[in-house]
Every structure is written in C-alpha cells, then in structure tokens.
Amino acid sequence: MPVAVEQFQNLNEQQRSAVTCPLGPTLVLAGPGSGKTRVLTNRIVHLIRNCDVDPGSILAVTFTNKAAREMMSRLEKMLGPRAAGVTLGTFHSVCARILRRESERFGVGRDFAIFDQDDQTRLMKNVLKELNADEKRYRPGAVLGAVSRAKSEMLTPTVYQPPTYWHEMVGRAYELYQRRLSENNAMDFDDLLLATVWGLQANEAVLRRYRERYRHVLVDEFQDTNLPQFELVRLLGSAHGCVFAVGDEDQSIYGWRGADYRNLQRLRDEFPGLRTYLLERNYRSTQTILDAAKGIIGQNLQRTPKDLTAAQGAGEPVRVREAYSQDDEAEFVVSEIESLVSSGDHRLSDFAVMYRVNAQSRALEEAFMRRRLPYRLVGGTRFYARREVKEILAYLRLISSANEWVSFDRVINVPPRGIGDKTLSLLHDLGARMSAGPYDVLTGVRDDERRAGEFSRRAVTALLAFLDVWESLRHLSEETTVAELIDAILALFGYAGHLASSGPEGEERLENVHELRTVAAEHFPTPGRMSLIHFLDEVALVADSDDLEEVADAPVLMTLHTAKGLEFPVVFIVGMQEGLLPHSRSLDEPRQLEEERRLCYVGVTRAMKRLYLLHSLSGGLYGDTGRSIPSRFLDDLPPGVVAADRAKPASAEARPTTRCPWRPTGATTTAGTPVPQSPVFKIGETVRHAHFGEGTVVECKPIRGDVEVNVSFGKRGIKRLLLSLANLERV
DNA sequence: AGCGCTCAGCTTTTT
DNA sequence: GCTGAGCGCT
Numbered sequence: 001m002p003v004a005v006e007q008f009q010n011l012n013e014q015q016r017s018a019v020t021c022p023l024g025p026t027l028v029l030a031g032p033g034s035g036k037t038r039v040l041t042n043r044i045v046h047l048i049r050n051c052d053v054d055p056g057s058i059l060a061v062t063f064t065n066k067a068a069r070e071m072m073s074r075l076e077k078m079l080g081p082r083a084a085g086v087t088l089g090t091f092h093s094v095c096a097r098i099l100r101r102e103s104e105r106f107g108v109g110r111d112f113a114i115f116d117q118d119d120q121t122r123l124m125k126n127v128l129k130e131l132n133a134d135e136k137r138y139r140p141g142a143v144l145g146a147v148s149r150a151k152s153e154m155l156t157p158t159v160y161q162p163p164t165y166w167h168e169m170v171g172r173a174y175e176l177y178q179r180r181l182s183e184n185n186a187m188d189f190d191d192l193l194l195a196t197v198w199g200l201q202a203n204e205a206v207l208r209r210y211r212e213r214y215r216h217v218l219v220d221e222f223q224d225t226n227l228p229q230f231e232l233v234r235l236l237g238s239a240h241g242c243v244f245a246v247g248d249e250d251q252s253i254y255g256w257r258g259a260d261y262r263n264l265q266r267l268r269d270e271f272p273g274l275r276t277y278l279l280e281r282n283y284r285s286t287q288t289i290l291d292a293a294k295g296i297i298g299q300n301l302q303r304t305p306k307d308l309t310a311a312q313g314a315g316e317p318v319r320v321r322e323a324y325s326q327d328d329e330a331e332f333v334v335s336e337i338e339s340l341v342s343s344g345d346h347r348l349s350d351f352a353v354m355y356r357v358n359a360q361s362r363a364l365e366e367a368f369m370r371r372r373l374p375y376r377l378v379g380g381t382r383f384y385a386r387r388e389v390k391e392i393l394a395y396l397r398l399i400s401s402a403n404e405w406v407s408f409d410r411v412i413n414v415p416p417r418g419i420g421d422k423t424l425s426l427l428h429d430l431g432a433r434m435s436a437g438p439y440d441v442l443t444g445v446r447d448d449e450r451r452a453g454e455f456s457r458r459a460v461t462a463l464l465a466f467l468d469v470w471e472s473l474r475h476l477s478e479e480t481t482v483a484e485l486i487d488a489i490l491a492l493f494g495y496a497g498h499l500a501s502s503g504p505e506g507e508e509r510l511e512n513v514h515e516l517r518t519v520a521a522e523h524f525p526t527p528g529r530m531s532l533i534h535f536l537d538e539v540a541l542v543a544d545s546d547d548l549e550e551v552a553d554a555p556v557l558m559t560l561h562t563a564k565g566l567e568f569p570v571v572f573i574v575g576m577q578e579g580l581l582p583h584s585r586s587l588d589e590p591r592q593l594e595e596e597r598r599l600c601y602v603g604v605t606r607a608m609k610r611l612y613l614l615h616s617l618s619g620g621l622y623g624d625t626g627r628s629i630p631s632r633f634l635d636d637l638p639p640g641v642v643a644a645d646r647a648k649p650a651s652a653e654a655r656p657t658t659r660c661p662w663r664p665t666g667a668t669t670t671a672g673t674p675v676p677q678s679p680v681f682k683i684g685e686t687v688r689h690a691h692f693g694e695g696t697v698v699e700c701k702p703i704r705g706d707v708e709v710n711v712s713f714g715k716r717g718i719k720r721l722l723l724s725l726a727n728l729e730r731v
Numbered sequence: 732a733g734c735g736c737t738c739a740g741c742t743t744t745t746t
Numbered sequence: 747g748c749t750g751a752g753c754g755c756t
Binding site (some may be wrong): 062063064065066067090091092093114116117136139188189190192193221224253254256257259356357358359379416540541559560561562564565583584585586595599621622 | 732739740741742743744745746
C-alpha cells in the first residue's frame with residue numbers, strides 16, 4: 001500500500017477524502033479549478049490499487065470526447081497498461097457500443113446509422129414539408145429542439161403533451177420524425193441514450209449482466225446530465241450503489257438542452273446514504289478573481305453555498321471598462337494584449353477573449369487583423385460539417401447501411417448524374433409503396449420492368465449505373481479498409497473528378513477529403529465492415545472543437561459556452577451589457593436568468609491571473625445603434641475587487657473609431673508573430689488576380705478563419721474572393 | 732443549372 | 747447589419 005499513499009500525496013485534504021471514501025454512492029461538488037478531474041482519475045486509481053477492483057468493472061462517463069481522452073491519458077500515466085481495461089467514454093459513445101452489442105436483444109438494427117445535426121435537420125425538413133407545416137412558424141431547427149427536449153424528458157410521441165398550440169405540430173412532427181428515423185434505420189443523438197435505457201429496462205437479463213460488469217460507475221460533469229443519462233446511471237448503479245458523481249451546479253449552462261442540474265440532488269433520493277464531498281480549494285485563480293466570481297454567483301438561490309478559497313494570493317484587481325463601441329472594445333483588448341506581451345509578462349497563448357454570441361467575434365477578429373496579431377477562433381464551420389466531408393460520409397453510410405434515404409438524397413446527384421427532383425420524388429414514392437429503402441428501390445427498378453417503366457430512359461440508365469457501383473462497393477467493404485473505400489468512392493463514383501472540375505476551391509475540398517482519409521487510415525486500419533461502422537460512429541460522435549489543442553501561440557476567441565472546462569492566465573469578457581449578457585432572450589424567465597448568471601460565472605472563473613470585464617456604450621445585437629446599459633452582473637462585483645478606473649469611460653484613450661482603415665502591410669507586430677491570414681489588404685489597394693486581372697480592394701474582412709477580400713474589377717464587377725484561394729498579388 | 736436579388740430573422744450547441 | 751434561404755430569371 002505504500003505506493004498508493006505516495007500516489008495521493010499530491011491531493012489536498014478534501015480531495016483525498018473524496019478519492020479514498022468508502023465504496024458506495026458518492027457525490028463530489030467541485031468548485032471551478034478545484035481539481036475535479038484529478039479527483040475522478042485518482043478515484044479510479046484508488047479503486048484498482050487499493051480496493052482490488054478489476055479495471056474491467058469500472059465505467060467512467062464524460063460528456064466530451066476531449067474529457068474522455070484526457071482522463072484516459074492521465075490514467076495511462078498512473079496505471080500503465082491496466083488503464084486500458086477501464087471503460088471510458090462519452091455517454092453517447094458508451095450507449096452506441098451497448099446498442100451495437102445488444103442490437104438483437106434490444107430490437108434495433110445492428111448497422112443503424114447515427115444522424116448528426118445536419119442529417120437530423122434534413123430529415124425534419126422533409127417531415128415538416130410532408131405535414132404541410134408553415135415554414136415560418138415551424139423551422140426545422142426549432143422543432144428539432146423541442147423534440148430533443150421532449151426526448152430529454154423521456155417522453156415518447158404518444159405520451160407527449162403539447163403545452164401550446166405550436167407544440168401540437170411539434171408532437172405530430174415528432175411522431176413522423178421517429179417513424180422516418182426507424183425506416184432509415186437511423187438514430188439521432190438522443191435516441192442513443194433512450195434506446196439504451198429502454199433496452200435495459202425491458203431486458204432484465206441484459207441489465208443484470210451490465211450491472212454485474214460495471215460495478216463501479218463514475219460520472220463527470222453530473223450537472224449536465226439529462227433524464228435519460230441520469231436514468232442510465234441509476235439503472236447500472238442502483239444494484240451495487242457504487243456511483244461516484246462529480247459536478248458543480250454553478251456551472252450548469254446547458255439547461256436549454258435538457259440538462260438538469262437538479263439531478264445532483266436527485267442522486268440523494270435515488271441513492272440513500274449518499275456521501276457528499278465539497279471541493280472548495282481553488283488552484284486556478286487569484287483570490288480577487290474568485291471574489292468577483294462569488295459575488296456574481298451568490299445572487300443565485302437554488303444552490304449549495306460554497307466557500308471558494310484561492311490557493312494563491314489576491315493578485316491583480318479585476319478591470320472593468322467601458323468602451324464607446326464594439327470596435328473600441330476590441331481595440332482595447334488587442335492593445336492590452338500587445339502591451340502585456342511586450343512587457344514580457346505573457347505570451348500570446350495566455351489570452352482568451354470570451355463573448356455571449358458568436359456574432360461578437362467579428363469586431364474582435366477585425367481588430368486582431370488590423371493590428372496584424374494572430375488569433376484562433378474556436379467554433380467555426382466544423383470539419384465534419386463541410387459539404388465534401390459530409391458527402392463522402394454519406395457515400396460510406398450508404399455502403400454501410402444501404403437503406404437510408406437521407407444519405408442517398410444527399411449524394412444521388414453528386415456528381416451530377418441527371419437525377420433531378422422529378423426522378424427523386426418518384427423514387428421516394430416507389431419507396432413508400434414498397435415500404436423499402438433506396439437500395440431495394442433501385443434493385444426493384446433493375447429487376448422489374450414495370451417499375452423501370454415509371455422512369456425516363458435516361459434516369460433508369462443513370463440509376464442503374466449508380467446501383468452498379470454501389471453494389472460493388474458494398475461487396476468491397478466486406479474485405480477492405482475504410483481508406484480504400486474512400487479511394488474507391490473518389491474513383492468509381494466519379495467524386496474526385498467532380499471536385500477537380502469545380503474550380504480552385506475543389507482543391508481545398510479534395511484536401512479535406514484526404515484529411516478524412518488520413519483519419520480513417522490511422523484509426524481504422526482493419527479491413528471489414530465492422531471497421532467501417534466504427535469509423536462512422538466515431539465521426540458522428542466527435543465534436544471537432546476537439547482540435548482546440550494548443551497548436552499556435554495565439555489568443556483564443558470563443559463563446560462562454562465553449563470556454564467551460566478551460567483556463568487561461570488572462571481572460572477578457574466582452575459585451576457585458578444588458579441584452580447580451582444576460583441575453584435578451586433570457587430576460588423574462590428567472591430560471592433562464594440564473595443560467596445566464598452561471599454562464600458569466602463560468603467565464604469569470606476561467607481566469608487565472610487577470611480578468612477584464614468590458615462593456616460598450618453602443619452597439620448591442622444586430623447593428624443596433626442604441627445606447628447599451630452595463631450588465632446587471634457588473635453590479636454584483638463586491639467592492640474592492642475592481643480596479644480604480646471603473647466607470648471612468650475610455651475617453652482618455654478612446655479614439656473616435658469610425659472604422660479604421662487596414663494597416664499598411666508593412667506594419668510590424670509587437671509580438672513579431674506572423675499572422676496566419678496575412679497578407680491583409682488595405683481598402684483602395686490595387687491587386688492582381690490570375691483570372692480577373694487587376695482590381696481595387698473594396699473590403700477585407702475575416703470569415704471563418706480566412707479573409708474575404710472584395711475586389712472591384714471594373715466592368716467585370718465586384719468579386720468576393722477568399723484570400724486563401726484567390727492568390728491575390730499586390731500591385 | 733447557376734447566378735443574383737429580396738427579405739426574414741437573428742443565443743448558447745459537450746453528442 | 748448581416749447572412750442565408752428561397753425564388754425567379756437567364
């Protein structure tokens with residue numbers, strides 16, 4: 001046992017008692033920066049080393065792939081190869097694994113597809129169209145959200161009680177949406193959880209097996225669980241009671257997605273004898289920052305009071321600043337970063353700028369570009385949401401599970417094969433009549449003269465050619481790797497040629513496809529169908545903000561939501577105005593307002609050394625030029641934490657910033673770091689384009705990690721060009 | 732099929 | 747204010 005004792009010496013008293021507490025239901029309420037992941041991993045180590053627990057009987061669940069990966073790598077460091085025996089993953093991936101394994105007993109297709117956001121939206125769009133829903137009142141995203149919330153409460157379409165007239169339609173859409181999902185042999189994210197829970201509930205023997213197998217269940221971020229997730233934990237854990245949950249109700253910011261932090265309290269009811277531990281020692285922030293955070297969160301009522309204390313001293317006061325405009329605010333952020341970097345106190349990657357809504361990134365990006373300072377924007381177009389990537393994935397999905405319309409519709413005419421709306425809707429009709437998926441419909445067209453007769457000769461030829469390739473790839477998939485399948489799609493479905501003929505941007509698209517191929521080759525090198533299925537699961541369940549990994553020495557720009565779980569030496573929160581933070585959509589409901597407050601709290605507690613809270617006098621949301629009121633959350637900062645320049649408007653340095661012109665490209669940055677997006681052009685500058693010739697730059701703005709340059713080419717008009725593709729030359 | 736115009740609508744998004 | 751979806755025109 002001396003090994004173990006030594007192992008836990010780096011834990012404080014509170015942490016150690018949580019880690020080494022007796023077997024049985026345990027709840028750890030962990031304040032920000034209190035080392036909750038450390039407690040979780042050490043608990044696992046404790047179970048294995050000191051309690052003689054078999055790693056194979058431990059199930060640890062997280063919400064993100066990133067958290068799961070981090071935990072696994074820590075475990076590997078501490079346990080070596082034994083760590084691999086622990087089942088560790090996100091709720092969704094664990095459920096997907098169980099569902100595949102138990103497909104027969106649970107009555108779900110073994111090769112079901114997992115529909116991501118985009119697929120879900122497409123499907124819902126069709127559903128709403130079929131129901132003749134008013135497009136304005138029933139937007140796919142909103143309806144999908146309502147359906148997801150119903151699912152978070154484990155309400156089936158049959159028991160769903162529409163609270164309003166609007167929800168009547170939601171109820172009908174929900175029902176049809178589920179029917180379509182199952183016809184397509186597909187599940188959305190919520191279904192993965194629900195099907196698992198219902199499957200376990202309905203199969204006593206299977207449930208017993210899993211209870212036996214996973215005698216120890218550990219859950220991270222418990223405040224973010226919804227009802228199905230809670231239910232899963234309850235099902236598995238109630239037999240042995242060895243549930244170890246870690247969470248912080250004050251950091252619950254996903255209530256709008258069905259997460260219910262009251263699940264923390266609910267544990268107490270479900271697991272009598274629950275032991276609760278509090279982690280209040282904060283290793284991240286200065287006491288000043290913590291005091292500010294406590295002032296803000298202290299206004300919330302439904303919470304366990306925590307006495308957060310910093311392991312470090314008071315540090316710098318919090319800076320609250322008023323700017324004239326969003327641009328002015330951004331300008332201040334950038335100049336502050338420059339001066340802190342040049343004073344040698346900080347490097348660029350020490351900084352994070354956080355905001356409530358993505359739209360706020362614009363002003364910041366412009367300011368960074370103006371100063372020719374690099375930055376990283378987190379949360380743009382996701383890699384797996386790119387069109388070309390989705391298309392390749394759709395092809396792969398057709399190969400994997402052949403009767404799925406959503407993927408079929410996506411690629412049947414990509415590259416163009418002369419299959420238009422007409423043919424497509426005929427195919428759907430036929431599918432409905434045969435109650436069959438696209439594959440069976442196509443073979444029907446091939447094998448049945450009468451069916452073929454419904455289509456034009458041209459269409460039939462095209463469809464059969466498609467079917468031919470499709471079938472051969474399905475066979476190929478039995479014995480080939482995913483990477484080779486991608487090659488085959490590129491070649492046989494004519495996809496490579498399609499990209500090649502789509503101009504210069506096709507090259508970048510092909511790059512992305514190759515990147516996907518690399519992922520497949522590296523992680524799924526085994527030939528065969530299982531490998532393909534696992535690959536598709538993986539990419540469907542992966543968020544690609546996963547690549548927030550420290551790649552460049554640059555400040556990070558992100559929403560407060562994405563900031564959760566991260567920490568930075570210096571944090572700026574911009575747009576601290578009424579209507580923005582708290583957001584106007586949350587003003588009428590106290591519950592929502594409390595969540596806004598927690599969101600603010602999450603942002604504040606990301607800061608280690610320095611914290612800046614900025615608000616501007618004008619410019620709220622959407623080009624609104626009216627006057628803005630400082631956020632009510634600023635009023636809750638306790639006296640003494642804020643630097644003296646509070647309330648003194650920026651007038652001292654404020655340049656009346658009517659849109660600054662782009663700096664000349666010769667300008668050097670204080671940091672001397674190359675701008676990823678360089679060169680940036682000045683408005684009015686003359687540039688040359690290979691195709692359009694010489695033109696004048698009219699606009700130059702950041703867009704999704706690239707720069708959009710609008711150039712006027714005289715009578716050829718104004719063209720919008722992407723800097724990364726257009727290869728513009730300065731004249 | 733591809734471009735360009737108009738107009739509505741506009742949080743947050745771990746999976 | 748901006749952007750993206752939808753429509754209508756060529």
